[in-house]
Amino acid sequence: MVLADFKEMAVEARLKVVPYSRCKYMELSSQVAACFNMSWQPEFQGKIKLAARPIFKVSNDAFESINAPLPKTPDGQCILPPGTVVGITRDYEYSAQVMALQTSGGVFENSLSDLTSLQKLAARRFQAAVIMSNDLEVRNRKAQQSGTEDTVRFAFNCGLVNSTIGFSLSHPDGLRALDIYDEGYRRIEANGVLERLRRRWFPE
Incomplete structure (x- = not known):
């Protein structure tokens, strides 16, 4: 879904699979622009901003x-x-x-x-x-x-x-990526892409 979101905005996103603890550390230390799946914690204040909508x-x-x-x-x-x-x-x-x-x-x-x-x-x-x-x-x-x-x-x-993608407030691409992601989510939800992805992942 994250890849489809950015693709809708004509932006190529690259995913790297790592243990969650490393993902969070890399974001808090500004090594990456974003990490998922994250849920809000007080320690994120001023460091990480979550996407507007949960995954x-x-x-x-x-x-x-x-x-x-x-x-x-x-x-x-x-x-x-x-x-x-x-x-x-x-x-x-x-x-x-x-x-x-x-x-x-x-x-x-x-x-x-x-x-x-x-x-x-x-x-x-x-x-x-x-x-x-x-x-x-x-x-x-x-x-x-x-x-x-x-x-x-x-x-x-x-x-x-709620669990979603969090964006680094100190990484140079963090806030820009957040704006792109939130708009991409709105679009794939409106055009039916999000619903089709969910049906494909979890057919009834």
């Missing part, structure tokens, strides 16, 4: 071991007992509900990816793992990808955040 919404989901289920509230709130070891992915931006787990005594342990967190959860190295899924994929997709779908499962939701 998708990200669900912050707590997963549990099937053989060691988590205690749950009757109304499914995002609450865990103090001392619960929770796997998260390093440098991801999480919802306020997830961060409240740490404030209330949860012990956060970093993994390199959501897939690694699920594998550690399956191995009982974590008691819970917070996994990101978006509104264009099934919630259990990463469990399938990590080979843990028979040992872990969704427990409860810990909120939604």
Whole structure:
């Protein structure tokens, strides 16, 4: 979608696939003009500006071991007992509900990816793992990808955040690229290109 957005504006964009933590570091240090997928955090103030429209919404989901289920509230709130070891992915931006787990005594342990967190959860190295899924994929997709779908499962939701592309305010091309991207998004949404891309990626 990002490439189609810039193409609509007759601009060639080059993508480089790197771990998200490196992507964010490169943008904060002005090595690249933009990085995705990002969700707003206070640390971005004055450094990164997000695109006007989200690419998708990200669900912050707590997963549990099937053989060691988590205690749950009757109304499914995002609450865990103090001392619960929770796997998260390093440098991801999480919802306020997830961060409240740490404030209330949860012990956060970093993994390199959501897939690694699920594998550690399956191995009982974590008691819970917070996994990101978006509104264009099934919630259990990463469990399938990590080979843990028979040992872990969704427990409860810990909120939604918007995820999009962020542009560096200090990179010489950052603000110009942001203006181009926002206008390109408006155009591909209006002319049907965005909807066709979504149908192609995620056919019903």
